[in-house]
Amino acid sequence: MTIRVGIIGTGFIGLDHGNKLVNVINGSTVTAVTDVNKTRAAEVAALLGGAKVFDNGHDLINSDLVDAVLVCSIGETHAEYTLAAIAAGKPVMCEKPLAPTTPECEAILAAEVAHGKRLVIVGFMRRYDPGYKEVKATLDGGKIGAALIMHNVHRNATVPESFTSFMTMTDSMIHEIDTTRWMLGEEITSVQVAPPKRTSKAFPHLQDPQFALFGMESGVLSTSEFFANCQYGYDVRCELVGELGTSSLVNPVVASSTIAGQDADMVPPDWRVRFGPAYTAELQAWITGLGKGEIVGPSAWDGYAATRVTEFGVQAVKTGQRVEIDYIEKPALYR
Ligand code: NAP
Numbered sequence: 196m197t198i199r200v201g202i203i204g205t206g207f208i209g210l211d212h213g214n215k216l217v218n219v220i221n222g223s224t225v226t227a228v229t230d231v232n233k234t235r236a237a238e239v240a241a242l243l244g245g246a247k248v249f250d251n252g253h254d255l256i257n258s259d260l261v262d263a264v265l266v267c268s269i270g271e272t273h274a275e276y277t278l279a280a281i282a283a284g285k286p287v288m289c290e291k292p293l294a295p296t297t298p299e300c301e302a303i304l305a306a307e308v309a310h311g312k313r314l315v316i317v318g319f320m321r322r323y324d325p326g327y328k329e330v331k332a333t334l335d336g337g338k339i340g341a342a343l344i345m346h347n348v349h350r351n352a353t354v355p356e357s358f359t360s361f362m363t364m365t366d367s368m369i370h371e372i373d374t375t376r377w378m379l380g381e382e383i384t385s386v387q388v389a390p391p392k393r394t395s396k397a398f399p400h401l402q403d404p405q406f407a408l409f410g411m412e413s414g415v416l417s418t419s420e421f422f423a424n425c426q427y428g429y430d431v432r433c434e435l436v437g438e439l440g441t442s443s444l445v446n447p448v449v450a451s452s453t454i455a456g457q458d459a460d461m462v463p464p465d466w467r468v469r470f471g472p473a474y475t476a477e478l479q480a481w482i483t484g485l486g487k488g489e490i491v492g493p494s495a496w497d498g499y500a501a502t503r504v505t506e507f508g509v510q511a512v513k514t515g516q517r518v519e520i521d522y523i524e525k526p527a528l529y530r
Contacts, residue, residue, distance in 0.1 A: 198485045201261035203276050204268030205239035205253040208290055210316075211467060212265060215478050223482045226260045230268070252276045256283050263485055266290060267307075270365075275300035277495075279305045281314055286490060289482055290318040291369055293498025297506055301501035301523060307495050309524045316481060316492030319373040319501070323476035326444040330435055331378050339437030342379055345417040346459045347371040348432035350425035352464070353396075360402040363421045364388075364508035368407060372504045373497060375409060378435065382500060383417075385410035387517040396405040396424045407508065428462030429469050436445035447472075462504045496529035 200216050202209050205228050216223040221294045229249040230236035240246040249255040252272070256264055264280040266273055266289040274294035280287035293315075294300045307315055309454070321327050334342055349367055358366075364447045376383060387408045397403035404422035412419065434443040448460045449468070463469035477492065484491030500522065 196486050198223045198482050199262045201255045201266055202265045203229055203255060205230040210239050211265035212267060212478060213239060215475055217243050219475055220482050221477050222486050226256055227255045229255045250389060254277055256280050256285060259464050267359060270295045274303060277303050277308055277315060281310055286485055287312050288316045288318060290498055292502050293317050293495060294502060297503050300502050303495050304499055304526060308528050313490040313494060315495040316490060317498035319493045320470055320477040321370055321374045321475040322377055322471060322493060327374060327427050330433060330442045331442060331445055333442040334435055339440035339442050341387040342435055342437050344436040345375055346434045347419040350422040350430040352426060352428055354423040356398045358423060360512055361509045363405045364512060367421050368419055369501050369505050372493045373501045375417045376407060377499060379411055381412040382522060383409045383504050383520060384412050385517055385519050386511045388511040396426055424513045429465045430462055431469060477482040493528050496525060
């Protein structure tokens, strides 16, 4: 069975995912695309082997050519298209964030609950990264004892001038927020953000780097450094400290050079290289699940919870104070 995917938004990630769905993933093809940038949509359609270009996302969602919807447009449009896919009864993978605000996320939860079964997954691909999976398996297997502290580092070579201090939370740390919840199997209940000394390599309006402290239901603490202009490459680290030991990510190394008496490993240049295998695994799990009539992937609740934390995180960036986080009651569909 081949799942016919329609892609809304043919920018960076829409094209990346489309290429994988056509050329790498077993059991999928891309039959439809749309974007407000019609020229770009037509170019991507041609690159993906002649998918039909739709005038807008709603026509794509309701087309008989589309079995499943992939939302890769800008965050502000995610709720509109995810809700339309639920209304059409079609499975939908929505790139992060599920939506930028919690009222929009709550509307998606309500629509999915009213539908009576899951249709939505959210693109938190780190859950599919072999390193994160192994750290989680080590914790879940009891090898390092009970978790006490989680340390996260997320460094990016450079960002454009349009990147703001709040996007650190809403665009970047949202990944650490999801991996922390998923790794520890509990919700984040507080957030505090402290500004370290600023790098001279960032545009003046941007507080860079930033350092956040997330408190968990059980009392575990999770630290998160985000450094948008670290200059040297894309570097994601995670160390989980338990009562009996620690477990850490190792950046994937494909080759090592020895030059002038020193060993040198390559640092991934960007997120597409670092998490390429994770994106592939995420899409394959989604498509394989759909082939069996199952919805496999982070849920709309996971999307809601992450957005909830980023909203309080933005407050914490503004005030520097520790902010307590509360949630709506989790619907039975997601328990
Ligand atoms: P991008 O390159 O800017 O692509 C987004 C595309 O959506 C643009 O072509 C944009 O057109 C188009 N668009 C805007 N409004 C639309 C609408 N109403 N209907 C259809 N298309 C519309 O951005 P991107 O980097 O691909 O990111 C897209 C989404 O994926 C974001 O939510 C981002 O956070 C997420 N993302 C996730 C990851 C991850 O690691 N999971 C990585 C990258 C991106 P205009 O440019 O003309 O506005």
